[in-house]
Amino acid sequence: MSQIIVDSNTPFEFALKRFNRKIQQDGILAEARRRRHYESPQSRRKRKAEALRRRKRRTR
Secondary structure, eight states, X not given: OOOOOOOTTSOHHHHHHHHHHHHHHHTHHHHHHHTSSXXXXXXXXXXXXXXXXXXXXXXX
């Protein structure tokens, strides 16, 4: 679970920005979007293979 420590004199906007950054780094939002709909095992394998191809192409 992601959390941030907020001082009493910290502005709300600053704390919200820190929280959003923490959520992005932890990948929680991406995970929730990915799990929004059921993904069959075949499409999961296909997505992972495509991601691997993209990563290999970038490293060249």
